[in-house]
Amino acid sequence: MALAIISSGGDAPGMNPAIKKFVDYTYKRGEEAYLIYDGLEGLIDNKIKKATHQDVAGIVHIGGTIIRSSRSKRFFEYKYREQAYNNLKALGVKGLVVLGGDGTFRAMQKFSSEFDINFVGIPSTIDNDIYGTEYCLGVDTALNVIRDALDKIRDTASSFNRAFLVEVMGRDCGYLAIVSAIISGAEICVIPEVKFEKEALEKKLSQEIKDGRNYVLAIISEGAKKTSEIHSWIQDTFALETRVSILGHIQRGGNPTVYDRMMAFDFTIYAIDYLLEHNNSNKVVVYNSGKFDFMEIEEVVSNRYQLPQHLLNAINYLD
Amino acid sequence: MALAIISSGGDAPGMNPAIKKFVDYTYKRGEEAYLIYDGLEGLIDNKIKKATHQDVAGIVHIGGTIIRSSRSKRFFEYKYREQAYNNLKALGVKGLVVLGGDGTFRAMQKFSSEFDINFVGIPSTIDNDIYGTEYCLGVDTALNVIRDALDKIRDTASSFNRAFLVEVMGRDCGYLAIVSAIISGAEICVIPEVKFEKEALEKKLSQEIKDGRNYVLAIISEGAKKTSEIHSWIQDTFALETRVSILGHIQRGGNPTVYDRMMAFDFTIYAIDYLLEHNNSNKVVVYNSGKFDFMEIEEVVSNRYQLPQHLLNAINYLD
Amino acid sequence: MALAIISSGGDAPGMNPAIKKFVDYTYKRGEEAYLIYDGLEGLIDNKIKKATHQDVAGIVHIGGTIIRSSRSKRFFEYKYREQAYNNLKALGVKGLVVLGGDGTFRAMQKFSSEFDINFVGIPSTIDNDIYGTEYCLGVDTALNVIRDALDKIRDTASSFNRAFLVEVMGRDCGYLAIVSAIISGAEICVIPEVKFEKEALEKKLSQEIKDGRNYVLAIISEGAKKTSEIHSWIQDTFALETRVSILGHIQRGGNPTVYDRMMAFDFTIYAIDYLLEHNNSNKVVVYNSGKFDFMEIEEVVSNRYQLPQHLLNAINYLD
């Protein structure tokens, strides 16, 4: 039985270790391994290649995804999904390992409901915003990239009276922002999920600045869309020269950390074992309380990820 | 009630975030926080200081331990332990948070059995060799330092026909070696716990070299004491120019990773809460399957850590 | 004869190694060394401390400046400069080593023209915009921080069809932008000194995108104030999803590189030797064609730094 791997939507560090393990472990299990290039677009256009060990040599330490990714409008149309299916069928591919997020999983659910194709999704997004799993591939690497930036700012921060505002990724989910704020000791953290309480903070920080605090670090989640507003507010309220950094896609690069490599390997082994041992697979591998498990794609995509309460609590006592 | 924190034995990255959180959270709980400098030696010599927030500002991103550490022969003698106790008593310190490993925990068990002093240990050693916990503070940082070194070697490795042998830390425990071997795709991994099977490996690698493999990476655990032997064996058997790196204490430095900071904060909060809510505390905080718990020090020190089976298995199919 | 060191204006990586060498080398020369904290504000407020070797132990690898910096409005008034002079006189300080940029040097020129105080300036700014010297302290570290960010973006860039726009520091000077563009192979570089030629670039890039180019990297100098404009232009012209990173003060942090440490040591030794061997010193140490020399402050501050022609040329053939 032949299996294929695809990455779709935004890339995440850890995808390359997953691709490497996919090839090695599929062959080890005695099956054929295929690489689908350029995401769903490539699936439609038949950019599918039988994998060799050589294709995936020396890639575990590289960010991004060597098989590239895309967003596909065509995949919303039946005729292109049919074409995609025919490409796979011609090669004898029965199962797909899918590296992606919510949008990708929804597309796969549709796809596998129409055609005789099985898949297991591996939650892969630095936003960490997928329901049903505590961890998505790429998050640890992204957090350590942010940490490195914040550590650098800390060096210069203590040289001058200034405020620093750092915008981190997260469209709808403040996970990266909140963890970054905790591990860097930020004074301010603004995320989409929580109303930002200016008054209380203003009182607390004003007192601290009077007592000698000489810098303020604010972490703003991109999805909160408040970077300019907070910038002005800090300058006006505390009379502190305020500098903005927007990390952007730096957070998606970087050599995958040890944690992301180990998770990539484990996620992939679970995915392959499941595909080889079940028909009609429509699952996502999830990771909770130190254990891997499987969840119906239906459940994953029809629920919304909630930040764990202990992280939400942390926002209220940042120090 | 006053609490104090001490680091003892080898230092580990993550100790500074733990010390920072100890001070902040102890005051937050309404108690007094003390820092014991220079480990058990300093405890004997009364190098104990009431902590201020200023003492621990700007330390979360620094490796090592700002309160320093030591190994103490004097602490084996009753009179010095008594002196240590009197120092604590004079300051009203009733509970200790202890950052250390097996040896330290044994010393504390003795100490708290003789005197009215409570403690909670936080397993802190990059060797990850403490019974009862899947994770010891510092391991994630150490692994990422090793990863960075291995990624650098990989760059140069593919430029030339050569073998590379990298010795990593681990006195009795091959944890760092085995995880490093997995995430770097090493061909050879030698650890104290497993007999090294030369013959099988020789056959496998000879074939691969004949088929075009142009480098070999070997990870050797310091505790295996086989670095020279493997060095000669590779050179003689495979006729590959072989270069040795011994990482040494580089593995103990480095800015603590996000994971080690979060673990440090959580370990410390659990330790403080326990100390404040129990008398006669004689525990170690342990972390298993994503949850924190407490284990009697007696149980921790009288058992030996075993590498998890899935890691041991991995040695047999390194690729 | 006593000497003092001060950092003023924006901080730069390499200031700490300079401060360390200042203390060590001044004592080695048999003179007394003083540290002035908080820049010109601290000089006015007498935050001056006799230095010990302990004060500067373990600082060479830290970004920023441990003696902190400031901008001072008061120093524009004679009475505060007089107060500053009296502070120095009371301690017997005859010479100052001044870490700063143009603005600071102008202030020192005024100061030393009025009072019996000598100084030697060390050009210190990551903008590299000081007349008379090819190199300012901090530039190599800042460039390597930018490089690291660009290398990370490159990983993710090749995973997707996208454009990346990275804003780097440089108020009036495109040095950081242009060197970053060269070493990262950016397709677009916009700096304050050069008119941005959209038409030619549009033609060239449109052709390349038609031929298969799947990402575009643009480096924009902060001082060009064109980040939003270029952002819209790329999206509209090339129909490429475009992501922005603004590096901000991350560029001022980071452990000083080897080059910046060596330059810091050499700049400082030249400065001290000069102060000890001349009266009426009013100089800046400059570095050109691999040699150190001295230039009258008057000449430094009354001319404008020009980007070297070979760098300007490079903008026209970025590839």
Add this chain to the structure above:
Amino acid sequence: MALAIISSGGDAPGMNPAIKKFVDYTYKRGEEAYLIYDGLEGLIDNKIKKATHQDVAGIVHIGGTIIRSSRSKRFFEYKYREQAYNNLKALGVKGLVVLGGDGTFRAMQKFSSEFDINFVGIPSTIDNDIYGTEYCLGVDTALNVIRDALDKIRDTASSFNRAFLVEVMGRDCGYLAIVSAIISGAEICVIPEVKFEKEALEKKLSQEIKDGRNYVLAIISEGAKKTSEIHSWIQDTFALETRVSILGHIQRGGNPTVYDRMMAFDFTIYAIDYLLEHNNSNKVVVYNSGKFDFMEIEEVVSNRYQLPQHLLNAINYLD
């Protein structure tokens, strides 16, 4: 006229940026560019390929050399050199850019004296031991890798009373060791060029340890072959637990720094321009006092690199 590039002997960071620039600039000059794979062995075996821009896309940030390198015994025999020449002649290659060190340059001198082939060498070795040039490609990257290791050791060093001994590369030349010692403030530096004066150092350090010094850092050049001896000496003389790190080939990896990329680009442009404008080229590009120039290979290989006096002096006053 066709040109080719080859890397030979040990690899150095910066070779990839040189290869990238070679391809881009040769085509820009209107000539054909060839890549010779696997060093002199590949030259003999005709592993020569016409370069495309695609071959060298995305390589500037990677250590090592994508065209690989080798050591060749066969090249010492005339018949193999003749074969190598015939390979080049068949492709119309008239000039070679040669990335390598002394040994390679000697081989090329022989080669070009026998056959109608021109070459320009680019000094490429992290040892920085080539006569006639202050700088060899790769040195800045190697030094920053060492610096990073030493900064990590510094973190842990100050946590404990200990000595650290770090062996760095350098077969016959102490350049890396001496610069590393200076920028890290090492107490001991042992290089092949200078007799190690134990007595003076013993006296100085014993006093400092008595005065409170709690760690000692020693940098040993690999070529001094004294790592074990110094290890024992420190442990016995100062009664300090002493830990050894041998950096090995980590020093050859790592993303090329900004300085090495700029130097790689400039070295390569000078080399190509020279080849295209001269017949009978037998030169090495050298860099001194901030300027590029050319030196006869004869002069380069028949003299021995000497450490500059100011670096040798530094050994006598390490602090």
